Amino acid sequence: MSADLGQTPRNLLVCDRSSFLDEKNRLASQVEKLHFNYKVSVLLPACSSAPSHLDSVISGFSTFYLIKKLPIYELLDKHFLETSVYQGSVYGLSYRTRIDQDNCIALMPNGHLTLSLDKDSFELLGFEGKPSRYNHRRSSSRFVVSVDLTDSSMAPGGRGYLRLLTGLKSRLQLQTDFMLSHHPGGGASLQSLLSRYDSSAHRPEVSRRILTDLSCPALLTSDLQSKDPHGFIEWLGAVDADVSSENSPSSFLSSLVCPEPKTTVSRALSVSICGLLLPQDVHRLIQELRVYLDQPRLESWVSMTVHGFADSPVSWSDNEHGFLRGGENFYSLLMFHDHTYHLHLATGAHDACPP
Structure with a gap:
């Protein structure tokens, strides 16, 4: 043993x-x-x-939604930010991803976006982050990127916003099945995003x-x-x-x-x-x-x-x-x-x- x-x-x-x-x-x-x-x-x-x-x-x-193969850069979409993230509590979580092996994403009701990434993905993204507190090895094999999407530095068009958007859209191109819910707006405020991808509502x-x-x-x-x-x-x-x-x-x-x-x-x-x-x-x-x-x-x-x-x-x-x-x-x-x-x-x- x-x-x-x-x-x-x-x-x-x-x-x-x-x-x-x-x-x-x-x-x-x-x-x-x-x-x-x-x-x-x-x-x-x-x-x-x-x-x-x-x-x-x-x-x-509340009903929640499952979006198949959602590109994570879509969470930075200006319309989604204005109608959902800025207006109410949005809950989003990558689906069937393993925190000790896969890239995992969470969008919290306070507007914080957290990406838990393996080392290769973190280096491809090219955005500020920190080593995970729970690396299994002596050398850092996992990194956490945490961004406040409601902060003025992350306003659409700003330097921080464009840097993260470019990293997710051009370099890392991260996508995953994603669960999403919104309070109090429900599915209406999410409809623009849901309509662009293969999505389904679940009770x-x-x-x-x-x-x-x-x-x-x-x-x-x-x-x-x-x-x-x-x-x-x-x-x-x-x-x-x-x-x-x-x-x-x-x-x-x-x-x-x-x-x-x-x-x-x-x-x-x-x-x-x-x-x-x-x-x-x-x-x-x-x-x-x-x-x-x-x-x-x-x-x-x-x-x-x-x-x-x-x-x-x-x-x-x-x-x-x-x-x-x-x-x-x-x-x-x-x-x-x-x-x-x-x-x-x-x-x-x-x-x-x-x-």
């Missing part, structure tokens, strides 16, 4: 406990900082079907599972902080992945167990939403889950887990994201009927500390 495989990879788990009623809670800003979400998982104990107001939000996540996929006799931690708002947060996150992941946690600690196949003390709920509803999911839709879902909790329930909590794309060039805010073994960047929100919540933010070894 190599020394690398013999070590447990570093991971980060930040825990925050607050109340929705506290004006200083940071939940809204923390949700917004994870730009590129591919999956939202909701667990509703003592429930077999979501009420109509909640189901409407779950089924109403996020929703799946629902009814769970019976589910072993759950006996959660209390006052004592959760003293428990093992890693064990709770593992249990949530096992439920979402439909992996049994009814195992003995000596089990060869799985050592996942429900944290103690535990209880059993006769039924629970597990819902997953997959696609290019916008933080604004996640906000709406959180608000509806709070409404759901206001109703009399057998259980006094619900959970929601939001996973970022494993191969996104960035994770939270503009921080560089790397893959290493798993590419983890996600958060789990545990909400209670008394308006308190516990937030767990997690990353793998190739990420900065979550906000």
Whole structure:
């Protein structure tokens, strides 16, 4: 066994406990900082079907678009900048590109364009960048170019703009399948770009599972902080992945167990939403889950887990994201009927500390 495989990879788990009623809670800003979400998982104990107001939000996540073989210089198109980037929050991410092997691109809602490039592509581009923080070798084999498209130096016709446009159009000629979404304009503001290429609209996929006799931690708002947060996150992941946690600690196949003390709920509803999911839709879902909790329930909590794309060039805010073994960047929100919540933010070894 190599020394690398013999070590447990570093991971980060930040825990925050607050109340929705506290004006200083940071939940809204923390949700917004994870730009590129591919999956939202909701667990509703003592429930077999979501009420109509909640189901409407779950089924109403924004449409996103997939553009085949998009030349990346098109993201510098003057009309696209004026109608989309400057006017609202645009989310764009290269599709099925691997952050440790391929050229990956992200267009963030603040107008920042990030290109994670291999060494040859970076040198061809001929634009300012910096070595990746997560190069696997001693010599730099990967570089990151980050540009603020809203900065005056990047205004169409300016020196910086023309230099990047020339690099992408004439020297590197980078193109990739690209996912794109826009809030609040939606597809209308993107239509000019979409119409020039092979593009398709996609609705996020929703799946629902009814769970019976589910072993759950006996959660209390006052004592959760003293428990093992890693064990709770593992249990949530096992439920979402439909992996049994009814195992003995000596089990060869799985050592996942429900944290103690535990209880059993006769039924629970597990819902997953997959696609290019916008933080604004996640906000709406959180608000509806709070409404759901206001109703009399057998259980006094619900959970929601939001996973970022494993191969996104960035994770939270503009921080560089790397893959290493798993590419983890996600958060789990545990909400209670008394308006308190516990937030767990997690990353793998190739990420900065979550906000």
